Structures are given as structure tokens and as C-alpha cells.
Amino acid sequence: MTDPTTRTPTGPEETLPQHSLPQHSLPRYVDALWAAAIAGDEYGATDVVFAALDAGVDPEAVLLDVVGAVQRRVGREWAANRISVAQEHTATAIDERVVGAVGHRVRTEPHRGRIAVACVDGEWHALPARLLAEVLRLRGFRVDYLGAQVPAPHLVEHLQRTAPEAVALSGSIATRLPTAHATITACRATGVPVIAGGAAFGSDGHYARLLGAEAWAPDARAAADRLAAGPLPRPQNSTQAIDDLPHLGDQEYTMVTRTTPQLVKAVYTGLEQRLPVMARYTEQQRQHTAEDLEHIVQFLATALYTGDDELFGRFLSWTAEILEARSVPPGFLVPALDLLGAELRDFPRATALLEGARAQLAASIIGARESA
Template identity: 65%
Template sequence: MNAPHDGLGGWADRLWDAAVAGDEHAAVDVALAALDEGVDMESLLMEVLAPVQARVGREWAANRITVAQEHTATAVNERVLAALAHHPIAREAARAGESAGRGRITVACIDGEWHAFPARILTEVLRLRGWRVDHLGAQVPTPHLIAHLHRTAPDAVALSSSIATRLPSAHVAITACQATGTPVLVGGAAFGPDGRYARLLGADAWAPDARTAADLLANGPPPRPAVSRQAVDDLPHLDDQEYTLVTESSSRLVRHVMNGLELRIPEMASYTARQRRHTAEDVAHIVDFLGTALYVDDPELFSGFLSWTGSILTARGVPPRTLLPALDLLGERLTDFPRARAMLAHAREALRGDEPEEPVWRTR
């Protein structure tokens, strides 16, 4: 296989073609050929494989690939990553790191976080940099994570989360890890593009990607936490109980919104069971993100999610303003929740646009 003329972008294009076609053998061949042509392993991970996986999400969001193609491409990329992890270059780096005794890092996904690909990229980059890494994988319950830390005493733990609704769980995990004396580095889209939620939740360090994380650790892990604390101490706004009450009543809120939508949107009478189920899932996501926004006290988190959801609907031919009735119905049940109502109003303004001629809900 000849090297692409446009460098790493050419390799990424070839890998994309193989991944979206579901051809894992061709995809692995592309990655191995890139190594043979002189692409270093870290660049292959960070500038070819990771961007291809990110493209999978973007193409699904734009409705240019199906859910099945999204899953297929992700599975292929995971196979490529596994092949690279067992390549002699990676194995030699791991052996050299263990011999040098640089240090030990635990990498894990927050409880409830199934998107393990970024964490696995981090694991392989750290191994290339000479760290001994314990990769615990997706959705690690915090008690099991803490038991692992007690057993292995790593120099630091790196926690990954891509979905913002996992931030309350991340807060608990960060605090629990620090209580063992282990410094915590966090990363992933859940913590915001600038790491604002990492700082809010008390993480010792934040990195936007695996390479930056490895650079931060180059001079050693962050200092070990000196004093343990309670997670709630970081967020005094939680004293108003709005987060707790909204999350505890989430199922009732979803039922109220669904019942109200059936009255407000006549088209729902003809929905199939599948369409009704998807609509309920959409409403549940809205409630979950509202709860998370209350937890971190950030209206932009909620309105950002609604804007993203609106872009998903637009790509599928559904006007974003069809989300507005759900926000109105939530407001009816949250009259005594001033922070929640302010967030609903903020999101409503972000969604306002031209009124569709025939309002409908999601028609997947």
C-alpha cells in the first residue's frame, strides 16, 4: 500500500473508508501500513485514529450515516486500536516503561459512561510515554475503582467521561479517589471544552486530549491530595435541593410531559410504538440534562444540549422549535424551582426561531 500524498489526513481518509464500510481487515492494514511508512505510533493514535472516531459521531449527528453504520465503524476502530496496542512498537514501549519504573496510572471511565474509546487512546499514549497503566474500561462503579486504588496504590488516576449527565457521578468519584490520597486527572467532553466542570468538581488536573494529558504527566503526577472533603462542600448551591428533587421526580416529569404532548400535538395520536418510545427517551434526556445543569449551576450546559438536540432534529427534517412544548410542560411542574425555571427560559430563548407551519415531535 502506497503512502497517501497528503500525509496524516490521507491515512485518516483511508481509515475512514474502511471503517464506515465495516472492513476491519482493511482498516488494520491501513494502520499498519502507516507505521511501515514512518508514521510514529502516537501520531497515528492522536491524528489518524482519534479524528476518524470523532468523525463517526459527527457524521451520525448530521444524518449522513445510520446508527448501524455508526456502531459498525466504532467496532472497526476498536479493533484497529487493539491491533496497535499489541504491535511490537507498543509492546516494546510498555516493557521499557516498566523497566524504567516511571510510575503507575489507573485509567477508568466514570460509572455510567459507556464511551470507552477516549480512555483507551489515553491508555495507549501513556504506555508509549513509559507509564505502567491499569486500564479498567467503561462504566467502572466507584466502589470498585476505590478498591483497585487501595490494592495497587497508583501515582494518579485518570477519569474519562463524554456525557455531561455523568458529572454528578464524576464528582463522587473524584472526591472518593482523592480521599485515598490519589490525585485525579480528568478528561472528556463531559467536563466542558475548557475544563470548567473539572475545576468546579475539584479535580487536580484536566486535559482536553490524551497527548495533553501525557504532557501534563511528563514531569510527574499532580501532588497527592492533603485533605479529604465531602463532594457537597464544593457546590453550596445544592442546598436549595432543586437538583435532588428534579432527579428524584424524573420519571413523573417524563410522564407529565408525554401526557401533555399528546394533548398539544395531535400528530402523536398516529405515532407507532417505536416513535412513542423514542419521544419518551428524548424527554428523559431533557430532564436528565436539566438535572445536571442544576447540579453544576450552569444554564449554558442545558441550553447547549437543547441546541445540539435541535441540530440533530434539523438534520432529520424536524424543526428545533418542536422541543419548546416539552420545556413549557416541564415549567408547569417546576413552578417552585427558580433555578430550574430560569434554565428552562434560557433554553427556550436559545431555541426560538421561525414557527413551523405544522408542529410535530420527533418522527424517527
């Protein structure tokens, strides 16, 4: 929920302060915060955002256009293999501390309703939700920030105890969409509407609508604008079933999910027979390969759950880019799909999905080789 967009004022109290610096003055703070975060300098990072606040930068812009911009850069640099996992974790932890520091430095007396902000169970990318929580506080909402990986029963208990106006549910990992569906359904059963956001719900909010959320927002500003504009509609069908997606009747999603460990093992064994180079893999390479195969099966299951073949194709394209950035030939994905297809030959939807994805992936690999 943190991609920068032009803020749309919803009332006099929502306009930017007259002393706020123009957008073009922010890059120097972004660069300074990036340097501090990637160096692991927490105090230096805090000094950067305090300097921006002291210079008159709107606190919301500091959160979304400085801290948020740095965090998006962290993701891009990790994907391009220009920073390590340890650096990514360090920078993210510092960004989280900086967000807290801004929240303590700039306080707004609550004068609006109560909003619960939580991540889907299994979702450990908490910074987007934290940024939203702080933006809502700046806008005058009373916010209950529940953090990462919130199990649905605990969230429901919180809703029943506190009766917020809405739940803002964040998710960045698409494989958590089935869990998000269960969470959205549980929230709606309490009569509390849900606004969903994050990459998991699609760039246009398609999955948020599919899974029953009352609203979707592409970023924190849009979410705050929507909540400030007025109450979300109350759930009309609070008894919506978790399995009300018609295509789930074939049980393919359930079977693939239940047999994930066996599928990963079978595909890994098949790859060892097809790719002699794997005999020379280190233990770490073996572990990473098994993890990649597990992700493939999980995304396949999620595509079966949502009924969206493109979700699986996008994941494979992203995986191929990540592997290439790490000097791992993405071509191993093609035989992996072949082997997985052989294991799932009795599942029509899975078979069609794998065949389509395989053809698309093979074509993109050939095109990349020809243009190289």
C-alpha cells in the same frame, strides 16, 4: 481526550522520531481507515494502520491523528444523519480493535509510574480513554486500563490495591457529572490525584475544576504531557464532601432527579394534547420522543447540579440540530419546556433556567426559519 493538538515535547524521550512523516501525509491514512471502518472491514482497517507504522508514522500519531480523526468523523457523520446507529457502532468497534492492534504491534518497556485510566460510571464511550491508555504506554507509563462504566467503589478498591500515581478519568456525557463528582471525591479520599478529560468536563475544563480534580487535559497528548512533566499534586482536602456545592442546598437537583419518570410522563401526555400529529406516531417514534424528553430532564438536573445554566442551553441547541438533521421539527422543544416548567413551577432555579433556555431556543428557531 483525542482532539489533535501540537505536541509539546517534555524531554528528549518525548520528541518525535526523525523518520516520522509530516502531518500533511496523514489524510490518506485517515481516508483509508474511514472507508474500512464504515464498511465493517476489520482486517482492512488493521492493514491501514500497520501500513502507516511501516511507512514511519509515529505510533502516537497513528492513534490520535488517524484513529482519533476517524472516530471524530464517525461522530460528526452520525450527528448529521449521514450514517446509521449501526454503522456508528460498527465503526467504533473496529476503531477499538485497531487501537488494540497498534498496542500489540508497538510495545514500550515501562519506565515511568503507574496510571489508572477509567471511564466514569455510566459512561460507555470508552475509546477516548483507551486511546489515552495506549498513548501513556507508548510514553513508558505502566497503565491499568479499566474500561467503560467503572463504578466508584470498584475503582477505589483498585486504587487501594495498586497505589497508582494518578487516575485519568474520562467522561463525554455531561449528565454523568454528578457521578463524576462522586468518583473524583472517592479517589481523592484515597490520596490519589485525578486528571479529568473528555467533553463532559467542558471545553476549558471548568467542570473538572468545579468538581475537585487536580488537573484537566483537553486531549490525550496534553494529558500525557502533563503526567510526564511530573507527579500531580496530592489532594489537599481528601475529605471533601460530595454535596459541598452551595447551591445544592435547595434540593432542586435531588427532587428533579427523583421524579424524572413522572416528569417525562407528564410532559409526554401534555405534548400529545398540544400536538395532534403525535397521535399518528409509530411505536418507535413514541419511544424516541420519550427518550428525548428524558434527556431534557437529565440535562436540566445536571445544570441544576453544576449551577451552570449554559450547560442546558448548549444541550438544547445540539438537540435542535440533531432533530433537524433527522427531519424532525425542533419546534416541539418549546412546548416541552413550557410543560416541564409548569411541572416545576415551585422550583425557582429550575424555573429561571427553563425560561431562559426557552427564550434562547425560540429565538434561534425563528432566526433559522427567517434565514432559510
